[in-house]
Amino acid sequence: MRPEGKLVICGVPASELKLNVFPIITMERAVVGGRLGSAEDTKDMLAFSANHKIKPMIESFAMKDVNKAFDHVRSGKARYRAVLAV
Numbered sequence: 001m002r003p004e005g006k007l008v009i010c011g012v013p014a015s016e017l018k019l020n021v022f023p024i025i026t027m028e029r030a031v032v033g034g035r036l037g038s039a040e041d042t043k044d045m046l047a048f049s050a051n052h053k054i055k056p057m058i059e060s061f062a063m064k065d066v067n068k069a070f071d072h073v074r075s076g077k078a079r080y081r082a083v084l085a086v
Contacts, residue, residue, distance in 0.1 A: 003027045010034050058083045 001007060006029070009017070019031065037045070048054075057080040061069035066084060073082050 006030045
């Protein structure tokens, strides 16, 4: 994470999460948790987004370029959400 970055954990990890707290403290980073929300929460969020013309910021990759997409994300070059298009 970059300085002052935030790691948001949605859902429960399959195993215990272990963190080195020193870089979190010294770089003023944060680790937070969030629930995914109910179907009603999702409906409200989508309605709000539509009403305010809020659109997702994504980088789209063709399914045939799945390896390119993974390399893009792993290298840290993904600026927004990377999406595989069918």
